[in-house]
Amino acid sequence: MTNVKVVEKKHLFINGRDVEADNYAPLYSPYSDEVIADIAMADEHLTKEAIKAAQEAFLVISKMAAFERSAILEKVVELLKERADEAAEVIAIESAKPISFAKGEVTRTIETYKFAAEEAKRIHGETIPFDAAPGGVGRIGYTVRKPIGVIGAITPFNFPMNLVAHKVGPAIASGNSIVLKPASQTPLSALYIAELFKEAGLPDGVLNVVTGSGSVVGEAIIKDDRVQMITFTGSPAVGIGIRNKAGLKKTTLELGSNAAVILDKDTNIDQVIDRCILGAFSNQGQVCISLQRVYAHEEVYDQFVEKFVEAAKQLKVGNPLDPETYISSLISKKETERALSWIEEAKQNDAVVLAGGKLKDGILEPTVITNVDPLLKVSCQEVFAPVVIVNKVKSVEEAIGYVNNSRYGLQAGVYTKNIDHALFASEALEVGAVMINDIPTFRVDNMPYGGVKESGTGREGLKYAVEEMTEMKLIVWNRGDK
Template sequence: MIKKQLFINGEWVEAKKHTPLLSPYTGEVIANVPDATMEEVEFAIEAAYQARNTMAEMPIHQRATILEKLANLLENRAEEAAILISKESAKPLKDAKGEIARTVQTYKFSAEEAKRINGETIPMDAAPGGEGRLAYTVNMPLGVIGAITPFNFPMNLVAHKVGPAIAAGNTVVLKPASQTPLSAYFLAELMQEAGLPPGGLNVITGSGSVVGGKLVTDNRVKKISFTGSPEVGIGIRNKANLKPVTLELGSNAAVIIDKDVNIEKIIPRCVTGAFSSQGQVCISLQRIYVHKDCYDTFVEKFVTATKNLKVGDPLNLQTDVSALIHRKEVDRALSWIEEAKQKGAKIAIGGTSEGSILHPTVLLEVEKSAKVSCQEVFAPIVLINKVESVEEAIDLVNDSRYGLQAGIYTENIHTAMYASKKLYVGGVLVNDIPTFRVDHMPYGGVKESGIGREGVKYAMKDMTELKLVIFNNN
């Protein structure tokens, strides 16, 4: 049995308490994981706080080299890392391999962006009284970054916080999701091997109220970067006072299918968007609004493609859909499907479970007030509704508490431009699903989908402070 330790100040520290970590797929115990006490969280924060000057004063080329080494180490151990993700999260192995490839890129982007931290000169004599003065800005690291991450991308979403933080000269206290701590401890091993100074990264596992609560309220922690549910994110913002926060929260992402689109071509992409990682993706395709002229064809082909998905063991490379993260999530999802049925929805396929696996489910004619439509379903469930026009579809997409990303498939450039203007979301994907992200693009949402942007360059901006320097040469 694997027994993990806390990673604090560059050392593996025996925890006072441990809890068993269960496989979402088999239910078997796969490790015993530290359940940190308040004293241990305090130790981690202090270690990061004491190391902040070391990281801030480290030459940029050294930070970049550490991140480059980290990327290379992870790439060399990609198979091992992917299996680890599959075991602790039940993510299908082929999806886990894709996540590792992206994680390597995220750390490479971080190494590159470390070398691009720069300020600007300010023409002081553009204003009367500014003559004879030289001014410039510099970007200063904030200090200790508190990173709180979810289970669904346990390597790459951690990288989106740790990579930019280290690149910008900060230290990190990382609290990974309780179900996926092994990936974070694996990162700590690699970061240690890459040469990060003690205290640069500290990994603490335990309850959100103990670890997360302390990170949010402790004055030594200068910023919180959180990915998770809107309810928890709103609570963090309310408790953080003036501490800056980046919140990547939920969504019920939608795509619009205009008439005259090549349906055959886009079906595989839409099915992937709806069901990859069991739909446990913030930008998972949850709502599809199809023009009436092609609705029947789209539904028929989408259902046929869904039937061909392979369900089963996440460690089987042929598996497309495996277990949800907890059995209770299956029960919740089934209750949401039943509620939609009570409101008139029809099940085209799925709607059943097998152990912790919810079979891919397609719902038709779903009332917009149903939970599977207006809340974040975070399960392999997608609705397909008929619309009279793109305008109607845009109104339906915008009629949501969320606004992370949305997509539209259309052959009309004017329709594409109109939609890109009218869709109230953080990102509009033209001729693609909303379930698209590469790791250097600005990523984030509006409304209850969050505050701030990730994507290495954009995250680094929020992990530094702007300082103005003025020389009076008069």
Template sequence: MVQAKVEAEQKLFINGEWRKAKEYTPLYSPYSREEISKIPMASLQETEDAIEAAVQAQAAMRKLTAYERSEILYNLVNLLKQNYDRAAEIIALEAAKPIGTAKAEVDRTIQTYKFAAQEAGQLFGETIPLDAAPGGQNRLGYTKLEPLGVIGAITPFNFPMNLVAHKVGPAIATGNTIVLKPASQTPLSSFFLAELLHEAGMPAGALNVITGSGRVVGDHIVTHEKVKMITFTGSPEVGKQIRERAGLKRVTLELGSNSAVIVDKDTEIDRVIGRCVQGAFSFQGQVCISLQRVYVHENIYDAFVEKFIQETNKLTIGDPLDEKTDVSALISKGDVDRALAWINEAKEQGATVVTGGKAEGNILLPTVIVNASSQLKVSCQEVFAPIVVINPVSSVEQAVEEVNDSRFGLQAGIYTRDIQKAMWVSDRLEVGGVMINDIPTFRVDNMPYGGVKESGTGREGIKYAVREMAETKLVVVNNNY
């Protein structure tokens, strides 16, 4: 496959223009460790310039009709289709995401912006029956949705195109302006987006893309009085800091998870094994709703583990730009070292590694661990690596207790033929989403997505994000006058 052309030195995108920064840092491929490009490190002043550009662009965005905002988003959809291969190759290059998985992300990104384009024309309020209260007779009340203003978007490395779309798409649909800080390892997708949106007709300053230190760029965005909302996807630790420092800003946080699936005794193992392996190891497990914990009824446990190992060992390891690759490098050597340390802790505490458990360069081989206690890091923390824990349970009730024994609560799943049992479980799982007869890794881009506990606050999914990014204004007409 021909590698996507990447400029040797990137520029900041501020007020509709590409601006050379004063400082740069090298960007390396997680797979080959070769330098891909040099990335700008925005200063405090450059961050301020980006925010001010977004403030000044609010007037132009407010003037756009719903049709015009929708048209910009549809233009972007068409440009993404025209640049499909380039988009996928950029993701594969900067994130070491296998090219097949990268293409799936581009497909989802296109769909996400389509949903945003549709939502731009659905920003309606409601009429209020004011005469339902004494003193409200002969008055008309209605609500309307208005943009908040400047949205600060801080995004992670694992879905550098689609998770950005889940913030930028609804912001455009609602007429807001955006200051986007992408993850340091995967900024190329966001610079590419800026290039396409500029071509799609986005007003100058309505989208600004700046890269740099979280302590400089991120903190200034979070604390700036002219930024009206922060939408963040990342770690719980950083999310908590943002919540504390954001003041009265509106904040949406999509944080961590150690998602689980329950496999009941009546499950046809052969029908679910492939799906479970996919959920555990897609993009090296670096997915918020990656399948990390599996609780299997003891009657079918041994057979399940045996078939899971067989399916895992069929995965192809290698270059992310190779169409045959299923699993490639983790995002950094530090993450490889951390994952290996957690695996060693599990072995020392009595768990068994039945396949994987070692690294080849920055590639951690898909790892299956059995009989791991809930206190081990591979169970109770978010591994964000190709590691899955499979434990036996004696009942669905026990499995629910195990799933809920977590500080996270994003999504969970259950496989069972008993619909009453499935509904009972769905009522008791402490998560934001329950997938019946599927893995917790399922997500389509129009569904409400978010968690409870330390998995975050607020919901994404375009329709739901649009509501987060809009202000409700009440208008009352007194017809007694």
């Protein structure tokens, strides 16, 4: 059982204050099934009230000096540092993320807001050499970047605090206001952060958190003409639907992957096992760039499989609040059942389960599968569970073919000491980022992050998100000389 003592009633956060809804729904712990809070379920009217508040607050935040916006973000950094353990427990309780990984997420969230504070001070344009064209002689020009207005942010459950930061941080840094709809399973982290921003002095209405169903709250945000941009992290099906409904709104969509790593024949297996374990099984594999597919050269395949399986079997399964726990519950029983059905499908098609593949006290054990046909769901779709497949290849070129034969293209990794193989892989892999001598799960919060194909459009990472959340404006001066 988790150590939640009371069931709180959590309201909407609109225009700097708690707002009650007509209906509330119980929020259950994914690990213990106990009720941990009653969450407000906003209707269309309340969602529109949040949008109205954000629209009015945009007039305030857009005129605020860069150093003032930066100072608010810095204050949130200070507050979150002071309450890091408390924040980590919020994440662990609502999402069943093991507390050690929850603490890591809080650390990254602090870094993300720190980067946002820094980026607030360096939003700039460039001068244009108009005299490069005969008709431009006598004119000078420059560009500036202007905030676009109300941003609708829809965030997922797997990093409920840091992926909120990746939308809220750059929005505030660039002078925009936000209406945030957090994932239904993980609203507590978003509401927690909203309170920190209020304490840090963010003007009322700049950040609004509207909890409820995607079909009501999400739809209202997407369709409202007062919302200028939608930034979404989640499934391809929902993301494609948003793109179709958004019209001329700007959209940034991060839609997931089935990320792969290639192990060349010269890979030192002992040096990569721990990284691959982290990539495959951190947060129960519920990571957009989780290591789902391993393509190991035939000369190192047997050694890798033996050591990887042995390491996977050592991971502790259990209560997310236990510091020793590495694997806890998936976000819902439905997701657990889906993952089990995909594993069963693989077994029925001659794949071999060498570790896991079953439940232990309701938790899916870390699972390693070999001899997997590329068309099986555990290979070609996003498993989003502690499941990794390992297949044998004869060359890096063959492995690249398997990696690219995917509807996704977020990140990929390749371990090799051969510079030609590394350069070839970096050019040939159809992904948004290639990690040489590292797992595809590598991410730091200031790097450009995003993918191709059904992995989405646009880029996150503070500097790059600020560019997405601003419009370029050109100013031209005619000096009157010509």
